[in-house]
Amino acid sequence: MQPSGDEPVYVISVAARLANLQPWVLRVLDQEGVVVPTRTDSNRRLYSDNDILLLSRVRFLMEVEKVNIPGVKLILAMEQQQKQRPESATTSRAAEKAQVVEVLPPPNGTHLPLPPPDIMEELALAIPEVTEIVSTNEE
DSSP states (O other), X not given: OOOOTTOOOEEHHXXXXXXXXXXXXXXXXXXXXXXXXXXXXXXXXXXXXXXXXXXXXXXXXXXXXXXXXXXXHHHHHHHHHHHHSOHHHHHHHHHXXXXXXXXXXXXXXXXXXXXXXXXXXXXXXXXXXXXXXXXXXXX
């Protein structure tokens, strides 16, 4: 019987070898909350196959991409959110972004058109500085 991807089976020394990391790095990642293994009754860390994959991703971000631990946590959280977002929400979000036009003047000095009024009202609620633009346009 093969273990499932979530079943904790590897002690820290084996997990470190599989992820090509030093055991102390796994301890730091555990303390920082990046990769938190399951603990046994005797408080030993046990890592699953999914934890090993995650450790490999962390190693890539830290060694190749030169991302620090807070950056790794942020990237992993964003990737997790992306996985959890339903496909319809992703496409509707893309449609919303397509409607919003940036209000920065291009280099030649001309201004781009503002987004539709309903989008401007939503922006005004979210960003106080947009309220000034909305009130200026209504005059």
